[in-house]
Amino acid sequence: MNRKQQFAEGTITNNPVLVQQIGLCATMAISTTLFNGIGMGLSVLIILTCCNVVISLIRKIIPGQVRLAIFVVVIAGFVTIVDLLLQAFVPALSESLGVFIPLIVVNCIIIGRAEAFSSKHDVKDSFFDGVFQGVGYTLVLIAMCLIRELLGSGTIGGGLLNGASGFITLDGTGAGIRIFSDTYAAGALVLPFGGFLTLGVLMALLQHILSKSAARKAAKEKEVSD
Amino acid sequence: MKSSIHLSDSVKALLRPGVVLLAVAAVAAFVLGGVSLATSGRIESIAAEKLSASMQAVLPADGYEDLGIEDNGEVEAAYAASNGGWVVQTTESGSQGLVTMLVGVDGSYACTGVSILDSSETAGLGAIAGQASEKGEAFRAQFVGQTAVVAVTKDGGEIDAITGATITSRAVCAGVTAALEYCAAIEPDGSVPQPLSDAG
Numbered sequence A: 001m002n003r004k005q006q007f008a009e010g011t012i013t014n015n016p017v018l019v020q021q022i023g024l025c026a027t028m029a030i031s032t033t034l035f036n037g038i039g040m041g042l043s044v045l046i047i048l049t050c051c052n053v054v055i056s057l058i059r060k061i062i063p064g065q066v067r068l069a070i071f072v073v074v075i076a077g078f079v080t081i082v083d084l085l086l087q088a089f090v091p092a093l094s095e096s097l098g099v100f101i102p103l104i105v106v107n108c109i110i111i112g113r114a115e116a117f118s119s120k121h122d123v124k125d126s127f128f129d130g131v132f133q134g135v136g137y138t139l140v141l142i143a144m145c146l147i148r149e150l151l152g153s154g155t156i157g158g159g160l161l162n163g164a165s166g167f168i169t170l171d172g173t174g175a176g177i178r179i180f181s182d183t184y185a186a187g188a189l190v191l192p193f194g195g196f197l198t199l200g201v202l203m204a205l206l207q208h209i210l211s212k213s214a215a216r217k218a219a220k221e222k223e224v225s226d
Numbered sequence B: 001m002k003s004s005i006h007l008s009d010s011v012k013a014l015l016r017p018g019v020v021l022l023a024v025a026a027v028a029a030f031v032l033g034g035v036s037l038a039t040s041g042r043i044e045s046i047a048a049e050k051l052s053a054s055m056q057a058v059l060p061a062d063g064y065e066d067l068g069i070e071d072n073g074e075v076e077a078a079y080a081a082s083n084g085g086w087v088v089q090t091t092e093s094g095s096q097g098l099v100t101m102l103v104g105v106d107g108s109y110a111c112t113g114v115s116i117l118d119s120s121e122t123a124g125l126g127a128i129a130g131q132a133s134e135k136g137e138a139f140r141a142q143f144v145g146q147t148a149v150v151a152v153t154k155d156g157g158e159i160d161a162i163t164g165a166t167i168t169s170r171a172v173c174a175g176v177t178a179a180l181e182y183c184a185a186i187e188p189d190g191s192v193p194q195p196l197s198d199a200g
Helices: A003-013 A024-030 A034-057 A064-089 A091-100 A102-106 A108-118 A123-153 A192-225 B002-058 B126-130 B134-141 B167-184
Strands: B064-066 B075-081 B086-093 B098-105 B111-118
Touching (some): A003 A123, A024 A123, A034 A064, A034 A102, A034 A123, A064 A091, A064 A102, A064 A108, A064 B002, A091 A102, A102 A108, A108 A123, B002 B098, B075 B167, B098 B167, B126 B167
Antiparallel strands (some): B075 B086, B098 B111
């Protein structure tokens, strides 16, 4: 399988959030600070990759009738492991993501990739699929966090960067770099419906770019055939 | 003969999904048990550290003694501080879920501080009550020195609410009020009342 194409699919052309439109609940709920976005993105990336590998490993012995039950057991197992590790080693992140870490169990990205990809492909391909889809998810989260945090609270890098000096705090206490006073910030963007607005705009942008590049490609092919 | 082979095949086909599912679940349970065993110590010590840091924040003292009271759903725990005050843990319903807070009360039954231990309030609105931001600090500072019934200005009290809907602010006020009420009921000889079971 072509890795480059697989990477492009995961991050852009078949992006889990913007194109497949799965895993939206957590995306909307936690993309309010950069710290949350990166933390959630990496958690999903790790869980997705582990699940893809394990499900691909046992794909030949999984009976079709109970495959969903087995997927859920594997996913819930990895989610719980990550949840416990976060609680023990990154308590700040576990606190600010709250219920959304356990909710990764029902995140459609993971069960969707298990059903659509890793249960049909070998371990290597499934591993890269997990990584690339995870990167795609993380990129969208980061984009949403940057937009919502900047316009919604007037800061950049909340939880991760601290004050004007911009040094990195990994315990989630950083207040972020203030760009403008929060008196002028559109607080609505931090609320769930601000998440819908941001996501809609990002989806429209990506579709615009994709359809343009597809049109250009078609025009080129036509030229060649003419 | 033919029919018996047929039968055993169908039994196999029936049993296989269950056996595989059981095996996968057993492996998962085993791994999870190991991870839980390895992390539980650290998780507990982090929770204990957080609790003691919050106690120091609401009522600084050298030591706290757990009074071992029964959790009634509102007043959850109470600690006697070494300097004559108390720290009470109370829980109230906020707008998105429960808001759990620690309230410091001094010997003259005035509030010395409040700290939100756990809440799931709306980001950007109610969540400010528990945050270490300027607004959050200012909101919590209002409770210092309050006695008897604490209420937001909308309800005739002295606390400026953090949002117009005052749901989170009311929850914090109710929690502080419950803590003050509880401490007022502590006998001068130090005997500890159990919180009323119908409180809240």
